[in-house]
Amino acid sequence: MAKVIVVTSGKGGVGKTTTSASFSSGLALRGNRTVVIDFDVGLRNLDLIMGCERRVVFDIVNVIHGEAALSRALIKDKHCDNLFVLPASQTRDKEALTLDGVQRIIDELKESFDYIVCDSPAGIEHGAYSAMYFADEALVVTNPEVSSVRDSDRILGILAAKSRRAVEGREPVKEHLLVTRYNPTRVAAGEMLSVDDIQEILRIPLLGVIPESEAVLQASNAGTPAIHLEKSDVAEAYKDVVARFMGEDVPMRFVTAEKVGLFKRLFGGR
């Protein structure tokens, strides 16, 4: 049975799209037939991060309006054979996403994919609502700072009250916490919330911690999901996340500040 996973956060700029790109790529790298949908109609970004922006002809709104078949709007990823991207429209507004239309798309995708990853826009408005409504599981992306945690809390409340699973009284949406832009050194210095602090407030299971890294920016600009960056801690962290999501028992990494030893100080780290 295909699973619908929403990547959401409430707050903008915390790494939803970066996560959607890397997480869906990671699922596909493990042989799962995966599709990632950009719900950020009006501000599409996912295609840029996936490096397929020049191949966008039709988008999700075209499909909803019956102007294009779903199969024609899906773009095959350049890195993974099993991964497809359904881009957002840049010229419409979010109201163009009707729940009926989204449901038709998701139902059709369920027939040929194992995982459907929905990249939610920021906020709690219609776009975010339509991205989360059909979700079976949710990756809640949070940065280690107070306002991001508060917004994630808000989103968790909405998931628990307004998702289709909640409305129909079925088993609730399975929630996963993903802390991004984590800098253990700054946590130790008291400048950032720790993973424990965040969990104390949100109280949902931790799926992973993605370290703060300049490599993410470079990867975005290059149109390559961060998970493909060879030997980077970010790629390793995302691979761990996917492994844990698939049920593997992988120890948490990148949560404690690395002690800079003599060797490293002499020869330089990183």
Place this chain on the structure above:
Amino acid sequence: MPTESPAFKIRNASFPLFVLHVQTAQMETFTQQMRAHVAQAPEFFAGAPVALALDGDALPDFADLAAFMREIGLPLVGLVGGSPAQRDAARAAGLGLLPEKPARARAARAQPADGEQTTPAVEPAASPDQAEAAIGDDARTPAAQPVAEVGETPAAVGLGPRGALVIDKPVRAGQRIHAEGCDLVVLAIVNAGAELIADGDIHVYAPLRGRALAGARGNTAARIYAQAMEAELVAIAGYYLVFEQGVPQEARGKPAQVYLDGERVSLSPLRPLR
């Protein structure tokens, strides 16, 4: 079948009930004023059962009256007191019969044995203030009064469907829980930005970090209890207290209660009274 599981059980429970005193024999005047009154606060009255009290020996058409009350969403459940003729007519129209005076409700909470000053005596569940707040300017209309009292049996633990609203999931930023006409018990965290409202007491057996408003309909005896008090705001019967600098040190993060002391909202750490 050797034994059959019981199809029902009867429990003793007490609920606040409005008593509607009809003071006119003019059905038209009555229905007109009643409609206007309900229209002012349709939410407040929605579905509330009402007992009827009659002035003198007026003998209205009970069936008509009951139909009208159903229509405006305040179903008549019975007649309070009344003459034998009135009671016969009411029974014939399918209404229940209630005694003239409600049984005196026992104090909902016992006073501490030594009558300590810091724990003010608490009025029965439905205090006069509650009735006033409910009715506003018109003091002649219904008064909220308990009509029966809860049996002091172990079974009273499950106070029936409206004993308390129990929430066992985190209450998150932006969520609002309203326990109408009853207490609210929350077994999970209440985060900053969340709001709890109860007409009765509020109990939070986890950190309380959001806002909590007890006695929302004016019950000044309502209280708030939290296992770890970190609230943004607390209120009892409309009197509120904000914690701009955080909850005072002596109660912060600790088990604490909030109650109304005159017109002052008081916060104190919970200590065993022995």
